[in-house]
Amino acid sequence: MIEEGRALFLQIAESIENSIVDGSLAEESRAPSTNELAAFHRVNPATAAKGLTVLADKGLLTKRRGVGMFVTAGAREKLRAERRAVFAARFVEPLMVEAATIGLNAGEVIAMVKDRATAVGAQS
Amino acid sequence: MNPVVRARDLVKAYPAGNALDGVGFDLEANTIYGFLGRNGAGKSTTMSIITSQLFATSGTVRVFDEDPYENPRVLGRMCFVRENQKYPESMTTAHALRAASLFYPGWDHDFAERLVADFRLPLKTKVKKLSRGQLSAVGVIIGLCSRAEITFFDEPYLGLDAVARQIFYDRLIADYAEHPRTILMSSHLIDEIADLIERVLVIDGGRIIMDETVEEATSALTRATGPTAALDRLARSHRVLERRTMGSAGALVFHGIPSEAESETATHAGVRLESVGLQESIVHRTAAAATATGPELSPTSMEGALS
Amino acid sequence: MSQTARIVNVIRLQFVNRQPFLWIPLLVFGLAVALSLMIYAMIPETGPKYGGAAQAPMWTFLFVGVSAMTLTFPFSQSVGLARWEFYLGSLAAAAVGAAALASAFIVQGFIERATDGYGMDGYVAHLPWLWESGWWAAWLTFFVFTLMAFVLGFWSATVFKRWGMTVLVAVLGVLGVAIAGALLVVSRREAWGEVIAWFATAGCLQLTGWLALLTAVLAGLSYLTLRRAVP
Numbered sequence: 218m219i220e221e222g223r224a225l226f227l228q229i230a231e232s233i234e235n236s237i238v239d240g241s242l243a244e245e246s247r248a249p250s251t252n253e254l255a256a257f258h259r260v261n262p263a264t265a266a267k268g269l270t271v272l273a274d275k276g277l278l279t280k281r282r283g284v285g286m287f288v289t290a291g292a293r294e295k296l297r298a299e300r301r302a303v304f305a306a307r308f309v310e311p312l313m314v315e316a317a318t319i320g321l322n323a324g325e326v327i328a329m330v331k332d333r334a335t336a337v338g339a340q341s
Numbered sequence: 342m343n344p345v346v347r348a349r350d351l352v353k354a355y356p357a358g359n360a361l362d363g364v365g366f367d368l369e370a371n372t373i374y375g376f377l378g379r380n381g382a383g384k385s386t387t388m389s390i391i392t393s394q395l396f397a398t399s400g401t402v403r404v405f406d407e408d409p410y411e412n413p414r415v416l417g418r419m420c421f422v423r424e425n426q427k428y429p430e431s432m433t434t435a436h437a438l439r440a441a442s443l444f445y446p447g448w449d450h451d452f453a454e455r456l457v458a459d460f461r462l463p464l465k466t467k468v469k470k471l472s473r474g475q476l477s478a479v480g481v482i483i484g485l486c487s488r489a490e491i492t493f494f495d496e497p498y499l500g501l502d503a504v505a506r507q508i509f510y511d512r513l514i515a516d517y518a519e520h521p522r523t524i525l526m527s528s529h530l531i532d533e534i535a536d537l538i539e540r541v542l543v544i545d546g547g548r549i550i551m552d553e554t555v556e557e558a559t560s561a562l563t564r565a566t567g568p569t570a571a572l573d574r575l576a577r578s579h580r581v582l583e584r585r586t587m588g589s590a591g592a593l594v595f596h597g598i599p600s601e602a603e604s605e606t607a608t609h610a611g612v613r614l615e616s617v618g619l620q621e622s623i624v625h626r627t628a629a630a631a632t633a634t635g636p637e638l639s640p641t642s643m644e645g646a647l648s
Numbered sequence: 649m650s651q652t653a654r655i656v657n658v659i660r661l662q663f664v665n666r667q668p669f670l671w672i673p674l675l676v677f678g679l680a681v682a683l684s685l686m687i688y689a690m691i692p693e694t695g696p697k698y699g700g701a702a703q704a705p706m707w708t709f710l711f712v713g714v715s716a717m718t719l720t721f722p723f724s725q726s727v728g729l730a731r732w733e734f735y736l737g738s739l740a741a742a743a744v745g746a747a748a749l750a751s752a753f754i755v756q757g758f759i760e761r762a763t764d765g766y767g768m769d770g771y772v773a774h775l776p777w778l779w780e781s782g783w784w785a786a787w788l789t790f791f792v793f794t795l796m797a798f799v800l801g802f803w804s805a806t807v808f809k810r811w812g813m814t815v816l817v818a819v820l821g822v823l824g825v826a827i828a829g830a831l832l833v834v835s836r837r838e839a840w841g842e843v844i845a846w847f848a849t850a851g852c853l854q855l856t857g858w859l860a861l862l863t864a865v866l867a868g869l870s871y872l873t874l875r876r877a878v879p
Contacts, residue, residue: 252518260536262518394725416728427722430715432665440664443657444727
């Protein structure tokens, strides 16, 4: 529940998840190693390893003996589904709380969403 | 796993009082420890005793299950460059590095060369003519390149600017990843090293008051900010360390993590919950330990704590 | 790394910078010779001229001993050396330095003999009393004396490190008083003639033997003091 200052290994796991979701880390390709992650994020290798373990436990990464960790086939779709499931709670809810605080009703918010959607080029 | 260092009941008595007053802890193999505490808390004293440079008044130290005193089998696997390390008469930087390399079979000459370039160290300058930062850099290079199984860094950043400190942290992590070993690093710059270390040892008043993983340390305390009424509810069910109010809102620091239900109620009431960073967590708990041990430490003496 | 290799590396450590153990003593020796020659050249009288300037480089080892303790010892502790390893290696390094210096002294002696004292009958190294049992006896005397200077410097610095100035002054004071007392006794008994006769008959070799014994005792004391010394 605590959002800020979340455990470092979760942040690292999430950064890899993001790469998988946005496609920059393709399925079946090699995931960054513990040491690469440690050097990149400037964290203790144990923390980086823990981040990778989280992803392996979720089945997003698969260990190949002596070669390293690879992105599991279907990982991207799995993550997208997972994120869709929490989208309302994670984004819409705080949006509506803030909207209520500043006196915007649902209709006005929807109008703004549609307006912005065309701006960022998302499909409506 | 079998610890590489076991310190038990270490007491170091001086006429002015005890520098160490029953210090005990284990160091596990292949772990980076942050050794934290205020000035004069006993960090350097402890490291000196483990390496047999200094003698404890009582208590025991075992390194690799042996007594380190006059024992090359054990001493030769450690490296401890002091914060105010002395170097032999009229030695230059190059001399000092060559001298240190003699005693470590795993010494990495190429790495040393790269670090000299990174830190822009003048090789032909005499060590006693180096600036504070350059002197620290020499110690850092010896510590890193020795690849000693147990390496001690005693406030290695003194006089180093932000760029040089980042270089040190980066090289430390990269080299440690390739060559895991036990590292005990004393530091006042807690937030700078918080991500590098795996465990924290906090010493205060000659005693170890925290010996836990960084995760445990940072999840031990929670800060809540929001309306006073909601904070009151949280305060009733948790041990409060600090409370500040401003108008109808305030901030609360308390022990533990609120339950799922608790945080949901609190969030709905407009309370923001966050875990407390390592530095702040240690400052709070050091202050708490000081008040718990007795009145000899006044609140004002806590000023500049760990800074 | 084998135990022998570690001790040998302590010797190498002491010679990483060759200045204190080698070049400075040799430089002092060179200066002492040069200075003596200038003085001999100014003395008008004929007949052999002898001088004691060659002992100057020996005394540099006093300072070498002090700095080995005050500076090199703390460094040795940072790189994981046991006190005894550092001590043995440093003693060996001092022996190497002393041997080099003694050899330079002997070479100088041969030069003096070959050139009849630089053509002016002046001697700094080729002193009859030292050389009477042969060049090797002169070498040995010079060597032992230099090593003793090192041990004395090292031990003094160790005493100072462990117990401070007061104790060091007290120890050196007691030594001084003992020597002064001995001299006083000799004077009181008007025994100077006998003493000089003893030195003359004993020769430098026997004296060197006594010096070596004294050095060994000092070296032992030095180690015992170092065992609990803190850098």
